[in-house]
Amino acid sequence: MVERRDRAPWRFFRHGSGSMSALVFATGAVALWSTNALVGKSLLASHPVSQVQFLQFVGATLVFAAIRLMSREKATAITASTALVPLAVGFIGLVGTMVLQYIAFASMPVIEANLVAYTWPLMVAAAVIAFENPRRPALLGLAAALGFVGVALVISGGRDRTWFPGDLAGYLCAFGSALCMAFYSVMVGRLAPSPDRLLLPSSLVGVALTLIWSAREGVAWPTGVDLALGLYLGAGPMGLGYYFWSRALKLGGSGKVAVIAYLTPIASTLLLTLSGERLTTTAIAGAVLVIGSCIAVGLERSEAENYV
Numbered sequence: 001m002v003e004r005r006d007r008a009p010w011r012f013f014r015h016g017s018g019s020m021s022a023l024v025f026a027t028g029a030v031a032l033w034s035t036n037a038l039v040g041k042s043l044l045a046s047h048p049v050s051q052v053q054f055l056q057f058v059g060a061t062l063v064f065a066a067i068r069l070m071s072r073e074k075a076t077a078i079t080a081s082t083a084l085v086p087l088a089v090g091f092i093g094l095v096g097t098m099v100l101q102y103i104a105f106a107s108m109p110v111i112e113a114n115l116v117a118y119t120w121p122l123m124v125a126a127a128v129i130a131f132e133n134p135r136r137p138a139l140l141g142l143a144a145a146l147g148f149v150g151v152a153l154v155i156s157g158g159r160d161r162t163w164f165p166g167d168l169a170g171y172l173c174a175f176g177s178a179l180c181m182a183f184y185s186v187m188v189g190r191l192a193p194s195p196d197r198l199l200l201p202s203s204l205v206g207v208a209l210t211l212i213w214s215a216r217e218g219v220a221w222p223t224g225v226d227l228a229l230g231l232y233l234g235a236g237p238m239g240l241g242y243y244f245w246s247r248a249l250k251l252g253g254s255g256k257v258a259v260i261a262y263l264t265p266i267a268s269t270l271l272l273t274l275s276g277e278r279l280t281t282t283a284i285a286g287a288v289l290v291i292g293s294c295i296a297v298g299l300e301r302s303e304a305e306n307y308v
Contacts, residue, residue: 025248026260029241034267036237037114040105049106050214057206059234064200086193090202093184100177107170111277115290116174118265122147123182143296150289153282188246195246265291
C-alpha cells in the first residue's frame with residue numbers, strides 16, 4: 001500500500017522538469033501567436049497575401065536554419081520512404097496552415113477568421129474521440145460540439161446579422177487552416193525528427209512557392225517598417241512560434257500543454273478588439289463558446305493524461 005501511495009509523487013518529480021519545460025515552450029508559442037492576426041491585419045491593408053507570406057516564410061526559414069546550425073543533434077541517415085511522412089507533416093502543418101489562414105484574413109473580417117482558424121483544438125478533440133479511447137468521450141464531444149456552435153454564431157452574427165459577411169472561400173480557408181494545424185498537432189509528437197529538421201524543409205518550399213506567387217502579381221515590394229513587420233511575422237509567430245509549440249508537444253504531450261495553447265484565441269481576439277475590430281452581441285456569444293470549449297477540451301485532455 002505504501003508503495004502505491006508513493007508512486008504519484010515520485011512520478012511527478014521524475015517528469016516535472018519535462019512538463020515545466022513544455023509549459024514554458026507552449027507559453028512562448030501562445031505569446032507569439034497572439035500577435036499574428038493583429039500584425040497580419042496591418043500588412044494586408046496595403047500589401048497582397050503573396051508578399052506577406054513570402055516575407056513570413058523568409059523570416060521563418062532564417063530562424064529554423066539558425067536553430068539547425070546551433071543544434072547538437074547528429075544527422076542520421078534516412079531513406080526516402082522514412083523521410084516522406086515528416087516532410088508531409090511539416091508541409092501540411094506549416095505551409096498549409098499559414099497560407100490558408102492568410103487567404104482567410106484577406107477574404108473576411110480578420111477577427112472572425114482568427115476565431116474560426118483557432119477551432120483546431122476542437123478538431124483535435126474530435127480526432128481523439130474517433131481514434132483513441134478518451135475517459136469521458138461524451139463530455140469531450142459535447143465541448144467540441146458547443147465550440148462548433150460558437151463558430152456558427154460567429155459566422156452568422158459577425159456583420160449585419162447575415163451569413164458569410166466575407167468571401168465564402170475565406171471561411172473555407174479558415175476551416176482548412178484549422179484542419180492543417182490539428183493534423184500537425186496530432187502528428188508532430190509522434191515523429192522522431194527534431195522540430196527544426198521537420199520545419200526547415202517546409203519553410204524552404206514555402207519561400208519558393210510564395211516567391212513565384214508574388215512575382216506573378218508584380219507589385220512593389222514592402223520597405224521600411226512593413227518589411228520589418230513581415231519578417232517579424234515569419235521569425236516570431238511562424239518561426240519561433242512553431243518551434244516552441246513543437247518542442248512543447250514533444251516534451252509534454254498535447255493534453256498537458258493544451259490549456260496554455262488554447263488561450264491564444266483569447267489574447268489574439270483581445271488585441272484585435274483593442275485595435276478597432278468589432279463583433280456583434282451574437283458573434284461575441286459565439287466567441288465565448290469557441291474559447292470556452294477550447295479551454296474545456298484542454299482541461300479534459302490534460303486530466304486524462306495525468307490520470308494514465
